[in-house]
Amino acid sequence: MAKRRKKKNNAANSQPSPPSNVDATSEPMATTTADTGESLESSSSTPERAAVAATSSAAGSTSFFQSTKEEFEKVVWPDRQQLISESIAVFLMVSLSAIIFSFIDNLFRWVSTLVFG
The missing domain is CATH 1.20.5 (Single alpha-helices involved in coiled-coils or other helix-helix interfaces)
Incomplete structure (x- = not known):
């Protein structure tokens, strides 16, 4: 791996220079909103x-x-076979999740009847 050298911070390098394609004497451009194109400077x-x-x-x-x-x-839209197989997979996962939640709900219902009578 190549080692990086740290640049010395002197007065010449501390002031950033403007890009070469920008005229330093020109006035700054007015900014506009992206939606309407109206200037932000005037109300x-x-x-x-x-x-x-x-x-x-x-x-x-x-x-x-x-x-x-x-x-x-x-x-890229799925073909018919891919659509059917993925729809079946989603249906099975939703059904499995519903069965698990139902089991957990019944378990908590049974425990709460034991505790609270």
């Missing part, structure tokens, strides 16, 4: 912003349904 609402928000939410729902359809197409 005033204008009719233009309301129209943009309505348009983007309609486009968002269309995009949502389109991506949902694409995901359903990726699903």
